[in-house]
Amino acid sequence: MTEPPSPFYLVPEVALLEQLPEHLRKRFIHALTLMHKHLDDQLSWEQIATKSAISPYHFHRQFTDLFHETPGHYLGRLRLQRAVNLLMKNAPWTITEIAQHCGFSSSQALGKALKRELGVTAKQIRKMGITSTANETVALMNKLAHPGEGNTLEQELxxxxxxxxxxxxxxxxxxxxxxxxxxxxxxxxxxxxxxxxxxxxxxxxxxxxxxxxxxxxxxxxxxxxxxxxxxxxxxxxxxxxxxxxxxxxxxxxxxxxxxxxxxxxxxxxxxxxxxxxxxxxxxxxxxxxxxxxxxxxxx
The missing domain is CATH 3.20.80.10 (Regulatory factor, effector binding domain)
Known part of the structure; x- marks a missing residue:
């Protein structure tokens, strides 16, 4: 019987980490896992570097060279991705609860980040989950995608x-x-x-x-x-x-x-x-x- 084809991995982190030597890849995987699993703990990127056995200085330099953004920007973008996902899909939480779950200190901090990065409010995003089109959603989400050479890295992959x-x-x-x-x-x-x-x-x-x-x-x-x-x-x-x-x-x-x-x-x-x-x-x-x-x- 023919084996089914392996899926294509459309995950920027996987594509980028393939470039690293094994010992460093394991440390970066640990760091990224901490970022993704513990957003609500509000860990700073410096704390994450230390917990991953990498000096903050080297982590910042290596991360920025590899990901084309600083670890702080990546972490902030990840928090906004999670918040937008919950808002757009009308999660049964208050905006304050969503903010805390995604690692923001308050609903006001989340609101400032949404306005700065996307130019919209939390209430507007919740409404978009009902009234916007797929193309309008794509335009919004692409602002939170991984930076690439010309398009987003997700689009390039x-x-x-x-x-x-x-x-x-x-x-x-x-x-x-x-x-x-x-x-x-x-x-x-x-x-x-x-x-x-x-x-x-x-x-x-x-x-x-x-x-x-x-x-x-x-x-x-x-x-x-x-x-x-x-x-x-x-x-x-x-x-x-x-x-x-x-x-x-x-x-x-x-x-x-x-x-x-x-x-x-x-x-x-x-x-x-x-x-x-x-x-x-x-x-x-x-x-x-x-x-x-x-x-x-x-x-």
Whole structure:
């Protein structure tokens, strides 16, 4: 039996750390793990360096050379990413609770950072999670992406993402009952069983606001007789990609659509974007492997 292809890792930290010698890579992995897992502890980058057995001076110099930003800026950007994610997905927390969870000293400190880096307020971001379009969300999130040479590093990595044109027979799934079609909440609710799930979004809905997009999530590992949503047979441009942030996820989908233009393929606007969960790492710093599939119209 042929082994399934390994997913493409669309994670800037993984790509950057590959350049380091093993002993230093382990220390940087430890430092990044502390940053990601302990945002609410409000550790400074100097404390993180010390806990990772690296002198603050050398950590600042090496980190800046490797990541093209200072450790302080990286940590601040990470905190804002987490806060924007919670605000946009309407987490049932107050702004003060979100601020403290993301390592800000107060809601006022979070508000200042949002205004300085994004030019918006926390209330505006919460509203965007309902009324903004995917393109508007992409424009906002890209301001918090990892700096690259020209585009964001996530976008640059996505350009190297392998794709394949695949013929699928008719498929289906059984819709699951959800109060919220947010993948993060689905993962929290289903855990490892999320690998049974996929989402389908009509291509015609892609440019609508989030509240108007009719994404359906269902279990595809059921008997055909239980299907209540069917995906018509046809060609799909596909990629298997591992992402660990909303920004990486957005870059993967955006790049897949761009690839259809580059390869002079025609998106079937009567079809659906398919997102299948191939694997999920439920640890604090883990990510998700998606199979993303765009319907292609063959002329």
């Amino acid at each position: 996505a350009q190297a993402m392998p794709t394949e044109l695949v013929w699928y027979p008719q498929r289906g799934m059984k819709k699951i009952a959800l109060d919220d079609r947010n993948w993060d909440k689905v993962f929290n609710a289903y855990g490892e069983k999320a690998v049974r799930l996929m989402g389908i979004t009509p291509i015609k809905d892609i440019e609508k606001s989030w509240e108007e997009i009719e994404t359906v999530i269902g279990d595809w590992q059921v008997d055909n007789e239980e299907y209540d949503n069917v995906i018509q047979e046809g060609y799909f441009l596909c990629c298997d990609v591992y992402v660990a942030s909303d920004i990486g996820y957005i870059a993967a989908i955006e790049s897949l659509f761009q690839r259809t233009e580059q390869e002079q393929l025609f998106v079937d606007v009567t079809g659906v974007l398919v997102e299948m969960i191939r694997d999920i790492d439920l640890s604090d710093t883990g990510g998700v492997t998606f199979s993303l599939q765009i319907p292609i119209k063959v002329k």
